[in-house]
Amino acid sequence: MKSRHKKLLVIVLALAGIGIAAALILNAFQSNLVFFFTPTQVDKGEAPTGRAFRIGGLVEKGSLKREADGLTSHFVVTDTAKSMNVVYKGILPDLFKEGKGVVAEGKLGSDGLFTATQVLAKHDENYMPPEAASAIEQAQKAQKTLQQ
Amino acid sequence: MIPEIGNFALIVALLLALTQAILPIIGAQRGNLTLMAVARPAAQGQFVFVGIAFACLAYSFITNDFSVVNVAQNSFSQLPKIYCFAATWGSHEGSMLLWALILGFWTTAVSVFSRHLPDDMVARVIGIMGLVSAGFLSFLLTTSNPFLRLLPAAAEGRDLNPLLQDPGMVFHPPMLYMGYVGFSVAFAFALAALLSGRLDAAWARWSRPWTTVAWSLLSVGIVMGSWWAYNELGWGGWWFWDPTENASFMPWLAGTALIHSLAVTEKRGAFKAWTVLLAITAFSLSLLGTFLVRSGVLSSVHAFATDPARGAFILGFLAVVIGGSLALFAWRAPKMLTGGRFTWFSREALLLANNVVLLAAMGSVLLGTLYPLLMDALGMGKISVGPPYFNAVFVPLMAPALFLMGVGPLARWNGSSLPDMVARLKWALAVSVATGILLPLTLNGFNPWATIGIALSIWIALTVLIGFRERLKYTQGGLLSRLSNLPRGFWGMQLAHFGIALGVAGITVVANYQTERDVRMNVGDHTQLAGYTFTFQGIKERQGPNYRAAEGTVEVSKEGKKLFVLNPEKRIYNASGMPMTEAAINPNLFRDVYVALGEPLDDKAEIWVVRIFYKPFINWLWIGGLMLAVGGLLAASDRRYRIGVKAPAPVPAGVATQGV
Numbered sequence: 001m002k003s004r005h006k007k008l009l010v011i012v013l014a015l016a017g018i019g020i021a022a023a024l025i026l027n028a029f030q031s032n033l034v035f036f037f038t039p040t041q042v043d044k045g046e047a048p049t050g051r052a053f054r055i056g057g058l059v060e061k062g063s064l065k066r067e068a069d070g071l072t073s074h075f076v077v078t079d080t081a082k083s084m085n086v087v088y089k090g091i092l093p094d095l096f097k098e099g100k101g102v103v104a105e106g107k108l109g110s111d112g113l114f115t116a117t118q119v120l121a122k123h124d125e126n127y128m129p130p131e132a133a134s135a136i137e138q139a140q141k142a143q144k145t146l147q148q
Numbered sequence: 149m150i151p152e153i154g155n156f157a158l159i160v161a162l163l164l165a166l167t168q169a170i171l172p173i174i175g176a177q178r179g180n181l182t183l184m185a186v187a188r189p190a191a192q193g194q195f196v197f198v199g200i201a202f203a204c205l206a207y208s209f210i211t212n213d214f215s216v217v218n219v220a221q222n223s224f225s226q227l228p229k230i231y232c233f234a235a236t237w238g239s240h241e242g243s244m245l246l247w248a249l250i251l252g253f254w255t256t257a258v259s260v261f262s263r264h265l266p267d268d269m270v271a272r273v274i275g276i277m278g279l280v281s282a283g284f285l286s287f288l289l290t291t292s293n294p295f296l297r298l299l300p301a302a303a304e305g306r307d308l309n310p311l312l313q314d315p316g317m318v319f320h321p322p323m324l325y326m327g328y329v330g331f332s333v334a335f336a337f338a339l340a341a342l343l344s345g346r347l348d349a350a351w352a353r354w355s356r357p358w359t360t361v362a363w364s365l366l367s368v369g370i371v372m373g374s375w376w377a378y379n380e381l382g383w384g385g386w387w388f389w390d391p392t393e394n395a396s397f398m399p400w401l402a403g404t405a406l407i408h409s410l411a412v413t414e415k416r417g418a419f420k421a422w423t424v425l426l427a428i429t430a431f432s433l434s435l436l437g438t439f440l441v442r443s444g445v446l447s448s449v450h451a452f453a454t455d456p457a458r459g460a461f462i463l464g465f466l467a468v469v470i471g472g473s474l475a476l477f478a479w480r481a482p483k484m485l486t487g488g489r490f491t492w493f494s495r496e497a498l499l500l501a502n503n504v505v506l507l508a509a510m511g512s513v514l515l516g517t518l519y520p521l522l523m524d525a526l527g528m529g530k531i532s533v534g535p536p537y538f539n540a541v542f543v544p545l546m547a548p549a550l551f552l553m554g555v556g557p558l559a560r561w562n563g564s565s566l567p568d569m570v571a572r573l574k575w576a577l578a579v580s581v582a583t584g585i586l587l588p589l590t591l592n593g594f595n596p597w598a599t600i601g602i603a604l605s606i607w608i609a610l611t612v613l614i615g616f617r618e619r620l621k622y623t624q625g626g627l628l629s630r631l632s633n634l635p636r637g638f639w640g641m642q643l644a645h646f647g648i649a650l651g652v653a654g655i656t657v658v659a660n661y662q663t664e665r666d667v668r669m670n671v672g673d674h675t676q677l678a679g680y681t682f683t684f685q686g687i688k689e690r691q692g693p694n695y696r697a698a699e700g701t702v703e704v705s706k707e708g709k710k711l712f713v714l715n716p717e718k719r720i721y722n723a724s725g726m727p728m729t730e731a732a733i734n735p736n737l738f739r740d741v742y743v744a745l746g747e748p749l750d751d752k753a754e755i756w757v758v759r760i761f762y763k764p765f766i767n768w769l770w771i772g773g774l775m776l777a778v779g780g781l782l783a784a785s786d787r788r789y790r791i792g793v794k795a796p797a798p799v800p801a802g803v804a805t806q807g808v
Contacts (some may be wrong), residue, residue, distance in 0.1 A: 021545060024545070025508070025512045028541045031540075032534065034532045037527065039308075071757060095407075131530050
């Protein structure tokens, strides 16, 4: 092989490698994006079924119930307009509290029950997870426009 | 009075930084020695004044001066003194001051250890670092002044975020910043070379030890952060692909590419433009990391306040630094590039491949970190990118890089023969693949991920040993003296690569063979995990200096023999009322036993959810990471960096000389 051909081969191989890497990254990126929906959006049927997504809002007061195993908990997440039932098996984060903001990631069942695989509450007492805050804000804005 | 002295010192430091930035660079362009001579004293003076400012702030924290806003917001009278001191950098303002202090430290270090460099180079390097200092100091003074007074003074502080009240807080941020800011030296050297028009091997050799030290310290910082998260967060994880972690990981990936590319530039004179771009990239990513973590863009522990003025300043600063340096590159670089040639199977080519993979990895982290922020900022919906994405991308990207890591150090500069390489490495390859397949089979059945990880780990370890053997083949004398005669650069590289082998082993084993259990436990209940029996013996109340804790007692035994007792805690901090989980860990070289308290299930707090982990080989991860850093420091101390200004003697073609 002439050195010019060799050089060409190296360049082609390098481009192929970069191409494969880029395809891999973008493919993984697309299939692992997790979208966020507010309970109102979920109620309208905008959220996908069969694909994981995130919801956010407040944990409704008095809604937290535990099953006898101590690990499975049921609670209601609300954006003050609409609510949804959530079930989660595992230890809830330290800052999970009724009346406080929460974000949960999981899948929506056909029965409307959201099975969370991860529950996030933020690291600071006075701090609302931004997603939860925006869910409530959107819901309240929507309510105001309805009233007018 | 003390905070006012601090504020004044900061203003003096800014003026000195401007002097340090402007005069020496003008002097260097005009060949004026008097102006160039300003660089060293100005830099050292700037460091002294930033040091005074920092000492004033630390003093305010230690003496609980709640008339300073920053202290009132981030400290507490009952806070242990060591955390009062660490709280100095626990806030946004304080951490920016720490940034400026560390930048002053690096600049002063350059001014002291640059006696053998040409005056104009030193003047330009220190000048450019002065520009960065001036940027940070004006940021502090205009948007983030840590010395603002609170009138009337608060009676009590709001306490440091309990998550930060950990020994990790004392060491992790300064170490991380030493790394971040250290890349400013590589950046300054790159820009100085562009300004001077001399982009040669000597430049790469001056820049190399600084870059390697910065990279090593960044590695230590990241390893400590990971260890801290593992110990403190109570989730048993050691890496979460959290944006704040990614913010430190991106400069590390770019820095890793940079130290390898610098090796090629120094040894072969090739990849000059690439190396300069990497130096700019590494420092820009450090700034981006600071921006992401400190401006409140990310909502997490690290984000302290959301203030648009700060965000705008840092974004503008970032634009000036990146845009300015790229413009300089576009203007100057084409004139001085006389690229070195290289053949397709040589150490240069393999290092280039490593660079490409590292940058692809960096790009994937950047995409996953910034894309959600961008979508949010543009109002296009909220999305998140979690660990599944990063894991899906990282394993296939890193596997070829780790494989090449075994080949690269054994290849010769300027061309190796592939059949010869196959002959040298076939046994190592066979052994590592065989072990990779067989070991998981004996443990738990076939597992492709475990096979890849174990095979790569053993592959790297074996090639390190082969590297030693080949280096020693032609030397005379006793083994010990032959080993100690090898250059430190070679030792450093081997140690760092061996650290990677240990780290890969640790990650693979813990990811594939850890076991965990969340279990409801009443006093006297038992549970089993990984052959250990855990007995819950109840909860005691304990009073800490600034918190109340429910301290659990869990006795761990194996085959009826009592081994040790673990005391996990659930704390409630007095000032904030914030709960915190404090895990209890029994470590040894081959496994950690990790117990954390979940939540009480009854009103009397006798029944608890307890989380138990068995983490095999997790400590290999930290040991490997530290070895990586020690390797870097060792390589940077190689004596050839300390001798003479002269360019290195030309390397005869086809001869492997000094290690990378």
